[in-house]
Amino acid sequence: MADLIEMRGIEKIFPGVHALKNVDFELRSGEVHALMGENGAGKSTLMKILSGVYAKDGGTIRVGGNEVTIDGPRAAQALGISIIHQELSLMNDLSVAQNIFIGREPRLRFGRLDEAALNRRADEIFAAMNLHLDPRTKVERLTIAKQQMVEIAKALSFRSRVLIMDEPTAALNDAEIEELFVIIRRLKSEGVGIIYISHKMDELKRIADRVTVMRDGETVGTVPAASTPIGQIISMMVGRSLSDEAAVIPDLSAAPVAFEVKGLRRGREIRDVSFSVKKGEILGFAGLMGAGRTEVARAIFGADPIEAGEIFINGNRCHIRAPADAVAAGIGYLSEDRKHFGLAVGMDVRANIVMASLDRFTNRAGQLDEKGMRGEAAKYISLLGIRTPSDRQEVRLLSGGNQQKVVVAKWLLRDCEILIFDEPTRGIDVGAKAEIHKLLQSLAAQGRAVIVISSELPEVLRLSHRIAVMCEGRLTGILPGGGKTTQEEIMHLATLRESAMEPVGEPA
Amino acid sequence: MSTTAETSRAKSGFSLGAGAYQKLLAFASLVLLLIGFSLASPNFMQTANIIAILQATAVNGVLAVGVTLVIITGGIDLSVGTLMTFCAVITGVVLTYWGLPLPLGIVAAIGTGALCGLTSGFFVAKMKIPPFIATLGMMLMLKGLSLVISGTKPIYFNDTPGFTEISRGSLIGAVLPSLPLPNGVLILFLTAFAASYILERTVLGRYTFALGSNEESVRLSGVNVDAWKMGIYALSGGICGIAGLLIASRLNSAQPALGQGYELEAIAAVVIGGTSLSGGRGTILGTLIGALIMAVLTNGLRILSVAQEWQTVVTGAIIIMAVYADMMRRRKMG
């Protein structure tokens, strides 16, 4: 039987970047084919060519054995190819259902819309996904995890032969990922071919049939998922093997408390949250989607107003009304939504890295020290391995993972005493992830207080010295880190609903 | 997936209720102005004056409705004022110079408007010229062409007896003599209603919002973005044609030199009405209220015989305050 998709010798050149060099890729029907590679390896670019977003500069594409030209998203749709893009691309002002069916709205006569049918169909899709979401909600009111679910629902609504998923789980936590896998298995049994891109290595074994690895715009090889050890795939990706040591918890009994929050509240989102972090400590935050971790971080940082609560830094009460106050007090916050809150994507890499530290590069006349900025930018580009033709490249032209590294670089450069990282490794490849983990650990070792919010339990478990768990805006418990806690214990606290709840606070 | 039920936020009933309340409150600034002027002058709150205010809203209101559509797509249309004039001039040519019957004049006005709108849309969608420049160019071209075609003099409609009825007559007054609402006002409301219907209930309206919200995402969904955008500009142009009919019939002439400056007033009404210049959100009702606020302000200050230079100052200050109050209200409503 002919392959469902066969891409041969694909070439793509962007100004200054040879993104794809003679890439081959095939997909059979009823298989999940994982596409792996470091940030900037060219995965998204290859998939954008297949889905008609970019035109290829060379090579051939066959669908069901016939050579085709895909000259636009519509052509790809007609061939039965649909895609979930890595970067969310939704219309914020429209409702969930309106987003899903854009361009394919159920119509009455004279171009009138059948809104009822629209919402009904969206409801049907959500039901099949076991997702509770009102189709009339405006997308801008959703958290990114929910928005990611909407993107998935949209792709499913096409009922295509080929479904491309570009990091669909980057914003999801374990429960949601599990639901997604149920859907993928069902689609697979219906004969749909799925291309699956992810940086979460554990997912490979659970869902993929075959794995194709890319590096620097070239295909390294295709291997069966079941019989190939993860270590081998990683070394195919990064060209070397990685060691995976768990965090060693330093003795912090004598360390002073660097940062303390007491009685933080706002409406239903933050309900009486209190905790403290010592100098040199990494406090992990776990919880389900919408548990309120991001809300707490934003409230501490002064990005959103609070109704009550006190913040102490080194024992002194701090009044934080705006992010500027927070940064002045030595707090840094890396947001989970890089595109909206982390980056000025129209500006270059250098400008973004120095954005939070400009005062350091400014003389008394307000002049900027370009040379100094170039030096720092170069340092972080090589430290984090940011793949970019130069530090003057616009950030929007970088791959998703490399954009995330730019945000990380911004806060590393700022060098705060208290650092809050919200999903710092979202979309970052295994190699870089290990590197960032090492960085976080060394920051703590230098005596900084670090808070890490992550939806990946393994990451929380591996990094944290202590683990705070949230549910429905409340802090439901704080557990010890360093291998003393199991995933089950965390999940128990993360689902501790109000009814079953007894007051918890900081263990004295 | 998200297994936790989200009953608390998903209660759309609440938000609907809040929406209705919000809509009522949107009138707040307008109502305050009305009350203020009524207290200040006994001559203000009289049927004749209310009708005068409505009639003064008609032309600007229709233009504002048209430009609302374009603004929701994230564009802007600077040509609405001169396009209105151009349509009036073409109607003058059709009715007075060529002596064709009235209905053809009406078709000519709206058709010319739609065609010019389509052209602007072509510049924007196909040639990728920023809307500001495309419609600025259009504005200048139409301004010049109105003068050229009319021979730089007004075209009168004395030979088309029914023409002035379009704006000045009163169909409603014929039925209800106590409510002599001029047809011009009726046409404003009908236009607004139709535009509102198109925006809220049709595919064209859906794409209007979608384009303003995230054009790239619409394109990636396989929609023929360019065609729809041109359609929206054409519709907006057609509405300017209606404004051209209204003003020509009110003045019983097509005045080729008139029209510049009207674009700013129309856009101001739209923005005062809460439509965002960055696109994606807006309502026709808001635009109507915005246009009314401006007309009430002008009329009220004149009735109070405020010196003209101070009228300008006060208008500026009140516009800022009205919008500020509106922003506060919205922020409170969440």
Place this chain on the structure above:
Amino acid sequence: MSTTAETSRAKSGFSLGAGAYQKLLAFASLVLLLIGFSLASPNFMQTANIIAILQATAVNGVLAVGVTLVIITGGIDLSVGTLMTFCAVITGVVLTYWGLPLPLGIVAAIGTGALCGLTSGFFVAKMKIPPFIATLGMMLMLKGLSLVISGTKPIYFNDTPGFTEISRGSLIGAVLPSLPLPNGVLILFLTAFAASYILERTVLGRYTFALGSNEESVRLSGVNVDAWKMGIYALSGGICGIAGLLIASRLNSAQPALGQGYELEAIAAVVIGGTSLSGGRGTILGTLIGALIMAVLTNGLRILSVAQEWQTVVTGAIIIMAVYADMMRRRKMG
């Protein structure tokens, strides 16, 4: 992490080279116009006429430079024209009514401009009023206040002998008699140079771009966004004050009714110069070229004795074509 060296792509020399080439090409439309008009009329390319063109660019050019800053932040300023007039009137009060010495008049103009700009900035940054409305309100208030303060009549500067030299005199001409460039033009270039320096080399400039690119991300980087934004509006206002001095000195009088409509022309120059109205990108050089294109067009068509109504049509068409050509060029350059 990406261990492979990226020498081949990291050659920043290439991209710099392309940048310079691009900057040269940006003049293309302007150069084409100059060549066209020179061929069409021998009267065009003459020192006196070139100086006349530059002088006609001065006021609009300075306003456009000021508004460029605001537009790069993603805002807009409709008050530039009337603010210019207001500053001129205040200078008139200081110099003619109060009889104070010339330097104080200059300080008054620039200070008034900065203060009014700061106020607009306050409306936008602190009161969160959309820039369109905030500056529309400002435009109306300033328009009215100029009339009130001046008593609706021009204020002449006959008692301040050196005043007209600001715009009409020629420092350069005193040194190089063959190049009698009026000071007004010199001031335009100096202002543009200073603004360009601020934009490219200082923190204020950096934040100007950053605000227009993604304001929320700048705020979350711990920057006091409101203060910087107000600073940018104040700077822009101060530049309008310079324009006020230029026009007052050119006309030897502060004309209180002048100014409305100038905002559109200034914004047009900015957009023709390639600055995006949605913020985040733009150059002062582009703005200068935009202002020159408009001045050359107007002057050239007059020199050719094109009928005035056709001048408008042709101007509209050429603006569209020039921007289209520019868009094409940029797309090709990537």
Place this chain on the structure above:
Amino acid sequence: QDKMYIPLISKGFQHQFWQAVKTGADKAAAELGVEVTFEGPDNESMVDRQIDMLAAALAKHPSAIGFAALDSQAAIPLLKQAQEQKIPVIAFDSGVDSDIPLATAATDNVAAAALAADKMAELIGGKGQVAVVVHDQTSRTGIDRRDGFVNRIKEKYPDIEIVTVQYGGGDQLQSTELTKSILQGNPDLAGIFGANEGSAVGVINGVREMGKKDVVVIGYDSGAAQKQAIRDGLMAGAITQNPVGIGYETVKAAVAAAKGEKVEKNIDTGFFWYDKTNIDDPKIAAVLYD
């Protein structure tokens, strides 16, 4: 041999009054065999734009220039330049405050508006409230006509009260709305003076839309709508200048000056009162335009 070239820089272009001046200029040009261009800014506040027009006109090395200054002082450097280049300047419409122009073809707007005031007083019986709708608050013609009217009323007719003076930019629609608000705010109004064509037509529209029959309307300039209103009795009468004559005399004087002939310093083109009774009088009809 090259035709003599004479540019006319006026205060406006699109308004019917200026088009009538242009007509007169074109007529003279045809008769005298010279080439004439006619240009003016969009509105009468754009002083600097007019200066730019004058500069461009000088660059064309004309034989003479016709100039209607929005602000004389602002134009002085360029007028001096013209003098140096030996290009004769003829002022038209209102004068140029300078001795550079060799001749001035103009209307005395103050006196003309005073005549309108006299007529108004006569028609409303010497007492009552009147309002004035003017096209511009700051332009020379706007100020002269307003002051001519208002001062005459104040000096000679103590029983007449001027309740308000408003400015509608010469825009017919805006002047219509303006008039309606004035009538609404002053129900006892006896008369309104509209100080140019656009204002006067707006006043007529406003009065008609408000259904006021007993308000005396006096206009200025002519135009088809105003003439019709006078015939219909909606407008009591109006002042007309002689715009065609202004244009004609300006070009004639310019040609003479360019040939080095002596020209008369003040060419008064006059103004006239016209109403139902004399509108068809050939002498009046000759100075009216459509």
